[in-house]
Amino acid sequence: MAEAAANGDVRGGGVPRPTNPMVTPLLTDLYQFTMAYAYWKAGKHLDRAVFDLYFRKNPFAGEFTIFGGLEECIRFIANFKITEEEIKFLRTVMPTCEDGFFEYLSSIDCSDVEVYAIPEGYVVFPKVPLMRIEGPVAAVQLLETPFLSLVNYASLVTTNAARHRLVAGKSKNLLEFGLRRAQGPDGGISASRYSYMGGFDATSNVAAGRLFGIPIRGTHSHAFVSSFMGLHEITDKGLTSSDGSNKREDFVSLVQNWLIRIQDSSSLRGTFGETSQSELAAFTSYALAFPNSFLALVDTYDVMRSGVPNFCAVALALNDMGYKAVGIRLDSGDLAYLSVETRKFFHAIEKDFGVVGFGKMNITASNDLNEETIDALNKQGHEVDAFGIGTYLVTCYAQAALGCVFKLVEINKQPRIKLSEDVTKVSIPCKKKCYRLYGKEGYPLVDIMTGEDEPTPKMDQIVTYLSWASLMSKFAVIGEADSREELPSLHEIRTRCIQHLDRMRPDHMRRLNPTPYKVSVSAKLYDFIHFLWLNEAPVGELQ
C-alpha cells in the first residue's frame, strides 16, 4: 500500500512566507545562536547532522495525535534569511562574538538543509519522527525552536478538533468560536485553521476565513438583543417578498400578529405569557437585515418563555414572505433540556400552522462546550444540530501543550543518543526508516522503526505496509524559483485527515480507556540502542 509522496520537491523561490509575519529567524531561543557561535568557533558548524522531530506522549489522555504545522515549517525554511537589521541586533546581544560569525549567519539560506516529513493531517504516534531534518549542525539548530513552535500547537489543536468531531458524530455541524479566548491573536488564527483541518465545518473568525478559505459563520450576540428597547425603534418596517413579485408588507405587524396566533394556538396556549419586547425588536430587525439567513440567539431573557416564541413569530412572518429561517442558538442553561423543549415547540408550530419542515429548524448550542459536555449531552439525549465551541477547543484547556522535541540522532554519520534519568526521555538514535504495518482487516496494527540499511520488516498477520520512505516528502530548499509543486490546500489536508481517522481501528480512538497503538523498533535497532546506551552511560550505570 505504499503511497506516492504527497508533496514532492518544494523549491524555495516559489514558497510563500510564513502566514504570520512575526515568524522570522529571530523567533527562536537565544541558545540556538550561542551554540551556532560555539560550533563556528570550533570549526564544527558545517558538520552534517540529522535531527528527528517527534513527541513522546499523545495528548488528552488519548492514543492518537494528528500532525499539523508542516506547511508553515516549509514556508519558514524556504524563506530563511537573517536580515542585516537582525544581524545588527544579534551583535548587541552577543557582543563578544567575532565578525566572521555574523558573516556566516548572514550567509545561511538553508539551501543545504533537507527536510523529510510525513504529510500534514496524518494520524501519528509517539516516538515516530514526524520530520527528519538533515544539514549543517549550526543551521539545523536554528530551525529547532521555530519548527517546534509551529508544530506543537498546530498538532495539538488539530487533534483536539478531531476528538471533538469523534464525540459529536459526523452528522453535527461543528463551529469554532474561540478567537476571543485564544492565547493571543495568532493563537486565534491558528486555532481556526487547525480546527478546520481536524474536521470542524466553519469558524466565526473573519481573518482566518479570509486567509485560509474556511467557511465563516455568525449572527448576533446578547448585546444586540439588549440594545433594543422595543418595536417602536424600527422605523423602516417594510419587507419585500422573496418571490420577486415586489409584494411589500409591514413586517412588524406580521410579526406581532404571529406572536398572538402562537400564544393562542391549540398546542402552545398557556406555555408562555408576555415576551420581551426588546428581544422581539432585535429579532425583527435582524430578520429585516438578513431575511435569508435568520438565526436568533434566544437566551438573553428566557429561552422558553420569550426567546423561542419570539423567534417563531419572526420565522413565521418570514415564511409568509417566502423566506426560510435558519434556526436558533442556545448559549446558557441546560442545553439538553432546552434543545428538547425547543424542538417540541417547533413541532407544535409545524402541526398547529401546517408549516412543513418547521420542526426541523436548526438548533445550535454554545457556552463552554467541550468533549465531556458533548458526551454528557449525547447520554442525556438532545436535539442540537450544531455545536459552537470556543475556549476548550482553541486553548486546548484539557491539556494546553504538546511536548514535541527535536533531537540529534546522528552527526558526521555517527549515531547519537540522548540519555536521561527518565527512561521515557531517552532518544532513539540513528537515521531511521519507519513503517506502518496493516493487518488483513485493513487497520494499521503497528508502527516500526528500523535502521537505515535494514530490510522491510516482516511479521505474522501483516498483509501490507506503508513505508515512511515512500511517504516522507523531501523538501529540498534549493532557492530555485520554478518547478516546485504546490503545497496541498487546507481543504485537501482536511480531507486526508478525516480519511485517516476513519481508517483507524475504533478501540484506539474511543474516549474511555482507548487501546494504545503499538510503536516498536526492529530487533536489530533495539540491540544497537542498548549497545550505545551502555557505551555512553558513565561507569556504574546500567550494569
Next chain:
Amino acid sequence: MAEAAANGDVRGGGVPRPTNPMVTPLLTDLYQFTMAYAYWKAGKHLDRAVFDLYFRKNPFAGEFTIFGGLEECIRFIANFKITEEEIKFLRTVMPTCEDGFFEYLSSIDCSDVEVYAIPEGYVVFPKVPLMRIEGPVAAVQLLETPFLSLVNYASLVTTNAARHRLVAGKSKNLLEFGLRRAQGPDGGISASRYSYMGGFDATSNVAAGRLFGIPIRGTHSHAFVSSFMGLHEITDKGLTSSDGSNKREDFVSLVQNWLIRIQDSSSLRGTFGETSQSELAAFTSYALAFPNSFLALVDTYDVMRSGVPNFCAVALALNDMGYKAVGIRLDSGDLAYLSVETRKFFHAIEKDFGVVGFGKMNITASNDLNEETIDALNKQGHEVDAFGIGTYLVTCYAQAALGCVFKLVEINKQPRIKLSEDVTKVSIPCKKKCYRLYGKEGYPLVDIMTGEDEPTPKMDQIVTYLSWASLMSKFAVIGEADSREELPSLHEIRTRCIQHLDRMRPDHMRRLNPTPYKVSVSAKLYDFIHFLWLNEAPVGELQ
C-alpha cells in the same frame, strides 16, 4: 490617595500599529459585522452605547488578576481602518448587504469612540470594569473581539508570571523559556512580554527581546553536548588571558589537568570516575567561545558523575586565565537533591583549591517547572538560584483561558442589563464609577462600584481611596498626529505591577486558601439593579 491619570490623552496619529501585523479589524467574529449591518439597516448604528470589559472569576484558584494588554488595544483602535481589500472580502461574505453599509464600514475610524481604562499592570478583581468603551454601537461592537483577544491572554499570563514570582521569592532569577511550547508564534511572543510584565527577569525568546527590550538569556542544549565525540575535535585550543597580557595557553590541556586534580582532591576523591569525553569537549568548546559567560547544561549523561565534574574542570581552567564561569543548568532528575549535591561539590572545590567564591556558582533549574513544583522544592530545601520556566508558564497550563467579557451597560443613556439563568453571569448595568478603598494599614480593603451621579462612598475604617475616575485614562482617538503623550514602556508597567503586588494584603495573595478580596456595589446601585432585573425578567421570574 487619588493618583494622577497615568497615560493621558493618546491621539491616533502618533500611536504605532499593533505589534502583531495580523491584528486588523477583520480579526473579529463575523457576528460583529452582521450585527453592524442590522444596526445600520435599523438606523441604530450611531446610537451611543457604553460597554464594560471585565472578567467574572480570578484565574488559577487565586484571588487576584493583573490587567494586561491595554497598549495593544490602544494601538488597535488608534489605527482602526478597514481597507478596501478587506471591504471587498466582506462583500463576498455578506453578499446580500447594501452598498451603503460597506461605505459606512469604510468610514469608521473610531474617532468618535472613547476608551477609559485603568493602567496596565494594576492588580484587579472580578466584575470591576478594566475598560469602559463608549461610542456608536456598531463601531464599538467591532472592537469587542479584538479587545477581548488582546486582553484575555495578556492578563492571564501576566497573572501566571506574578504567581510564579510569589512562590519563587524575590531573590530568585526567573527566566521564561516557553517559546517552543507556546500556542502559536504570537503566543510565544506575547508570553515573553507579559511574563516580564508580571515580574520575570529575562526570556530566551530573541524576537521578544528585540521587540520589547527584555533581557535575553541562553547557553546551550543537550544536542550541543552530544554533537561532540571527544576533545580531539577541538582544533584551535588556545585561549588568551582576560587580563590583556596576551598570555595564551593550551586550554584543552589546562582543562584535562584540572579534571585529574579534581579527581584526586581530598574532598572529592572517589565520588566520580571517568566522565563523558563528549560532554567535556562540548563544555570546553563552549568556554572557548564564551569565556566570560560560561554556563553549562550538566545533565546530558550524569549530573554528579560527569556533568558537574566536567563543568568544574572547565571553570577552574577559565579561572586560571582570569575568567569567571557563571554556573550550571539542571534540566532533569530530582532538582532539590541535585542542586544540593552540586552546591556541596562547588564548596568542596572552593575549599580544596582555594578558589574564593566558587561555592556561590549559579545553579539554574528547568524541566517542566510550575508553581507547584517550585513550592515543593522550597519545602524540600534546594540550592537553585534561577528557574527557567516554559510550558506551564506560557500556556497557563493550570487554567488556559481567562473569561473576560464585553457587555453593553447603557445605550442612548438607558441602562441595560444582561440577565442569565446563571446568576454569576448577570451583568452590572449603568455607566459606573469605581473606587478602591484603603484601610489604615495601607492595604486596599474593597473595590466599590456606584452609579455615575452618586457621591464618593464612605465606610468605617476607610482612610483613603483611589477613584477609577481619576485613574482611568481617557484614550480619545481623534486622529491628530501630535500632542500625544507616550504610552508607558514595558519596563515602567512592570515596575508598577511589582509595586502594586507588594501593596496587597498577603492573605489575598497566598497560594493556599487565599482570602477573597471584596468587590461591592453601592446600596443605591444595588437597589437599581434589582429594580431593572424585575423589570426585564419575564413574568413569573424572581417573584
